[in-house]
Structures are given as structure tokens and as C-alpha cells.
Amino acid sequence: MSRVRKAVFPVAGLGTRFLPATKVIPKEMLPIVDVPQIQIGVQEALDAGIEEIVFITGRGKVSMVDHFDVAFEVESYLRDRGEEKLLAVVEEISQKARITSIRQKRPLGLGHAILCAQPAVGDEPFAVILSDDVIRSEEPAIGQLVRVFHAHGGGVVAGLRVEKHALSKYGVIDPSGEPPPAPGVTPLKGMVEKPKPEDAPSDIAIIGRYVLPPEIFPILERMKPDAKGEIQLTDGLRGLLEHTRLYAYEYEGKRFDAGDKLGFLEATVEFALEREDIGPAFRDYLRRLTDSW
Numbered sequence: 001m002s003r004v005r006k007a008v009f010p011v012a013g014l015g016t017r018f019l020p021a022t023k024v025i026p027k028e029m030l031p032i033v034d035v036p037q038i039q040i041g042v043q044e045a046l047d048a049g050i051e052e053i054v055f056i057t058g059r060g061k062v063s064m065v066d067h068f069d070v071a072f073e074v075e076s077y078l079r080d081r082g083e084e085k086l087l088a089v090v091e092e093i094s095q096k097a098r099i100t101s102i103r104q105k106r107p108l109g110l111g112h113a114i115l116c117a118q119p120a121v122g123d124e125p126f127a128v129i130l131s132d133d134v135i136r137s138e139e140p141a142i143g144q145l146v147r148v149f150h151a152h153g154g155g156v157v158a159g160l161r162v163e164k165h166a167l168s169k170y171g172v173i174d175p176s177g178e179p180p181p182a183p184g185v186t187p188l189k190g191m192v193e194k195p196k197p198e199d200a201p202s203d204i205a206i207i208g209r210y211v212l213p214p215e216i217f218p219i220l221e222r223m224k225p226d227a228k229g230e231i232q233l234t235d236g237l238r239g240l241l242e243h244t245r246l247y248a249y250e251y252e253g254k255r256f257d258a259g260d261k262l263g264f265l266e267a268t269v270e271f272a273l274e275r276e277d278i279g280p281a282f283r284d285y286l287r288r289l290t291d292s293w
Helices: 037-047 062-067 072-080 084-095 110-116 141-152 164-169 216-222 233-240 261-274 279-292
Strands: 006-010 052-057 098-103 126-129 133-136 155-161 171-175 185-193 204-212 246-250 254-257
Touching: 006 037, 006 110, 037 062, 037 126, 037 133, 037 141, 052 062, 052 110, 072 084, 110 216, 110 233, 126 141, 133 204, 133 261, 141 155, 141 204, 141 246, 155 185, 155 233, 164 204, 185 233, 204 233, 204 246, 216 233, 254 261, 261 279
Parallel strands: 006 052, 006 126, 052 098, 155 246
Antiparallel strands: 126 204, 133 254, 155 204, 171 185, 171 204, 185 246
């Protein structure tokens, strides 16, 4: 079985939920404290052994790609002033990974964005990371899915148990009923996109981590757009089930929906509290703030 060496980041979205901030700033560049969301996702991939990052971008995303390039002026400025710690942080960003950028000229859905990655991915399995889903975990979340993929093959989606009333916001897995091949691994017979809570086939939602075989590409290529004119990954995964097994894995870690304002704030607070440089002072501030309320 081929090793998973590449991770696809669909980052062509407009980020309308964060307007006006995202009018000229890519939503993926909004920082959790001082680290852009996209950098958190890229670091997760690298920590999992991924070697190449494929950005599927859109108009106005140049600054995001530039973020991972050499910043000669900034580096020279810091070097001349002896700011060695900051210099190391900036230099590390540009040395993190091999970056490939492919333009998705029109926003035609997540399935289409992944199809755009085919020239860079080629005939090998690959990971997909949605950077809006920020996951804090001891073992990288995408690495956990890669481990399941290498053990069982097929394709793997990240599963998250959610409360029944929230199921209508997610794609939800439809278990096959077969015995789990390992703890937390559920064989699938299908999935349902944003079901009514009473109609949901399970309480396990699909969130933004996937490990997929290259067979997904011809399936996406043959698919007809939906009523919105988009090619949906969920439909592609249903088609993939006709050719191979598909599993959901309930990863270990805490997920923040940083594409939502409340989730973004929750991630910022919890990441800040973990920081050695600002965590203690920030914790004291929150205590004082709570007392004042």
C-alpha cells in the first residue's frame, strides 16, 4: 500500500461569515492568537509525516501562499536587529514543506476542489484537511486517519459524535452494521448530508479530515453538478463505496469550528491559555473578567 505523502487543502472559499475582515484577507490567514489557521493545519500534516502540501486556491489568496515563502525583507530586518527568536519563527515557516498551489477558478464545491488536485496528487492516496476545523490533539488528527488507512485500506473519514439536535449541520455516517475492525473504526454503507435529527442514521458526523485513494478522482470527474451547480465530496464518497471500503474513525482530540465566530473565539481562548508566554497572564485576566461580571 502506498504511503500517504501529500495533503490537499481546499482554501478557495470566500469566508463570508467573517466579513468585513475577510474582504481582502483570506479567512485561512485569520490567526488563532498569532498563528494563522492554515499554518496550524499545515503543521498538523507535517507532524503526521506528510511531505507535500497542495493548496487549492481562489482569487485573493496570494498572501496565504506567500506566507509559506521566504520573506527576505522581514528576515533581513530581524537579523540586523539581533531578533534571533523571531527570525527563527519566520524562517521556520518558509522551510516547513513543499507547497504546490493550484487555482480553482470557480467555486464549484468541495468535490470539485479535490478534483483540481489530481495533477499534483497523481496515482497515490492522499489526505484532505479543511483548515476551518482546528483540532488540538496529542497525535496529529490526520496522522490518526493515516494510521487507520494503512491498517485497513479503503478510505477514511474523521468522525465526531455530536448531540442529536446538531446533526442537521453535518454530513452523518450510515454504518454498515459490520463489526468494527478496530476500536473507533466504523465500516460505512453510506452517508447522509445534513439530515433532520430524527432521520439521522447515527450520531457520528463527518468533519474536515479525510484519507482517500486515487480512485476518487474518476468518480468526481464523472459526477454531474447538483442543483447549486456544485460537485459535492459526499456524493463522491458514496460513489467510492461501490469500489472500495470506507471507514469513519473517531479520532482522539478536541475540534474547534474556526469557520464559525464562536468556535473561532473558543479556539483562540484555549490556545492562548496553553501558551507559556501569555497563558498565565491571560488566565488571570479571565478570572478578573469573570469576577467583574
